[in-house]
Amino acid sequence: MTTVANPDTGRALDHPAREQIRVEAVLQALADPIRLRIVREIADRGELPCGVLDLPVSKSTCTHHYRVLRESGVIHQRCVGTSRMNTLRKEDLDALFPGLMDGVLAAPRD
Amino acid sequence: MTTVANPDTGRALDHPAREQIRVEAVLQALADPIRLRIVREIADRGELPCGVLDLPVSKSTCTHHYRVLRESGVIHQRCVGTSRMNTLRKEDLDALFPGLMDGVLAAPRD
DNA sequence: CGACTGGTTCGATAGGGATCGTACTACCAA
DNA sequence: TTGGTAGTACGATCCCTATCGAACCAGTCG
Numbered sequence: 001m002t003t004v005a006n007p008d009t010g011r012a013l014d015h016p017a018r019e020q021i022r023v024e025a026v027l028q029a030l031a032d033p034i035r036l037r038i039v040r041e042i043a044d045r046g047e048l049p050c051g052v053l054d055l056p057v058s059k060s061t062c063t064h065h066y067r068v069l070r071e072s073g074v075i076h077q078r079c080v081g082t083s084r085m086n087t088l089r090k091e092d093l094d095a096l097f098p099g100l101m102d103g104v105l106a107a108p109r110d
Numbered sequence: 111m112t113t114v115a116n117p118d119t120g121r122a123l124d125h126p127a128r129e130q131i132r133v134e135a136v137l138q139a140l141a142d143p144i145r146l147r148i149v150r151e152i153a154d155r156g157e158l159p160c161g162v163l164d165l166p167v168s169k170s171t172c173t174h175h176y177r178v179l180r181e182s183g184v185i186h187q188r189c190v191g192t193s194r195m196n197t198l199r200k201e202d203l204d205a206l207f208p209g210l211m212d213g214v215l216a217a218p219r220d
Numbered sequence: 221c222g223a224c225t226g227g228t229t230c231g232a233t234a235g236g237g238a239t240c241g242t243a244c245t246a247c248c249a250a
Numbered sequence: 251t252t253g254g255t256a257g258t259a260c261g262a263t264c265c266c267t268a269t270c271g272a273a274c275c276a277g278t279c280g
Contacts, residue, residue: 023217024143031137032238051256061239063258068237082247082256097217099209107133107207142268161226171269173228178267192226192277221280228275237266245258250251 013070013077018092021073023100026093029072030104035065039074042088043105049083123180123187128202131183133210136203139182140214145175149184152198153215159193 030036034055042048050066057065066086069075073092077084093101140146144165152158160176167175176196179185183202187194203211 023214024141024146027137027141027146027214031134031141033134034238036134036137049256057238058240059257060241060259064238067258079246084257097213099216100213103207103210103213104133104137106209144268159226167268168270169227170229170271174268177228189276194227224279225277226275227277228273230271230273232271233269235266235268237264239263239265241260241262243258243260246256248253248255250253 013079015070015076016073018073018096021089021092021096023097025072026074026097026100029068029074032065032068034061035069036104038065038069038086039088040105040109042075042086043090043101047085047087049080049085051083123189125180125186125199126183128183128206131199131202131206133207135182136184136207136210139178139184142175142178144171145179145184146214148175148179148196149198150215150219152185152196153200153211157195157197159190159195161193 030039034057037055038053041053050062055062055065066075066077066084069086070077073089076087076089078087079085088101090101140149144167147165148163151163160172165172165175176185176187176194179196180187183199185196186199187196189195198211200211
C-alpha cells in the first residue's frame with residue numbers, strides 16, 4: 001500500500017540562519033561551474049531533487065556540491081522520502097545582498 | 111625637476127574585453143576575503159594605487175590578488191609613474207551582471 | 221649618478237577543495 | 251522480506267591557489 005509518508009521527514013540538516021550567511025561563502029559556493037549550474041536549474045525549474053540533473057560528476061561529488069550550497073546558505077534542502085528537495089533561498093539572499101542573485105542569474109550562460 | 115610624466119604610461123596590461131568576462135571568474139575573484147576587501151575599498155574611495163591599503167599579506171601576494179582581480183575583469187589597472195592605479199569596472203560588470211556588484215557591496219561587512 | 225619607492229617575477233611550500241570509489245543508510249515497492 | 255533507488259559518509263588522491271622571500275625592474279628625487 002502507498003502509505004502516506006510523513007510530509008516532512010526533515011531531519012533539520014543544519015542550515016545557516018539568515019544572519020549567519022556570509023557573502024564570501026555565497027560567492028565561493030557560486031564560483032564553481034557545477035554548483036552554478038545547479039543553482040541556475042533550481043532557479044529556472046523550482047524545487048528539485050538532487051538526482052534529476054545529470055551532472056558530469058559522481059554521486060558523492062554531487063552530494064558534496066549540494067552540501068556546500070546548503071552550508072553557505074544558497075539553497076535549502078528538505079528530506080522527502082528517499083529524496084532531498086532543493087530550493088533557492090532567494091528571499092534570504094535578496095534581503096542580504098539585494099541584486100546579487102539576479103545579477104548572477106542574468107549572466108550569459110556561455 | 112618635476113618632469114611631467116607621460117600621463118598614461120599604460121602598458122596595456124591585458125584586460126579582458128567586456129564580452130570576455132565570465133561570471134564564474136568574477137565570483138571566484140570576489141570570493142577571497144582579501145580581494146573582497148580591495149574591491150570594497152576601491153568602491154568606497156575611488157581610484158587607488160595598490161600600496162595604500164595595508165593588507166595582512168606580503169607585497170608579492172598583493173600583486174597576485176590585483177592580477178586575479180584584473181584578469182577576471184573586476185578591476186582596471188593603469189600605470190602611473192611607478193604606481194598602478196586601480197578602478198572598478200563597474201560599468202562593464204553592471205552591464206553584464208546587473209545587480210551583482212551592488213549586492214556584494216551592500217553585504218554586511220562583519 | 222645613486223638611492224629609494226612601488227610593484228613584478230620567480231620559485232617553493234602548504235593547505236584546501238574537487239574528485240572518485242566503496243561501503244553504508246533510509247525509504248519505498250513488490 | 252527482498253530488492254531497488256536516492257542519497258550520505260569516509261578515505262584517498264590530485265590539483266589549484268594563497269602565501270612567502272628574494273631578486274629584480276622602472277620611475278622619481280636628491
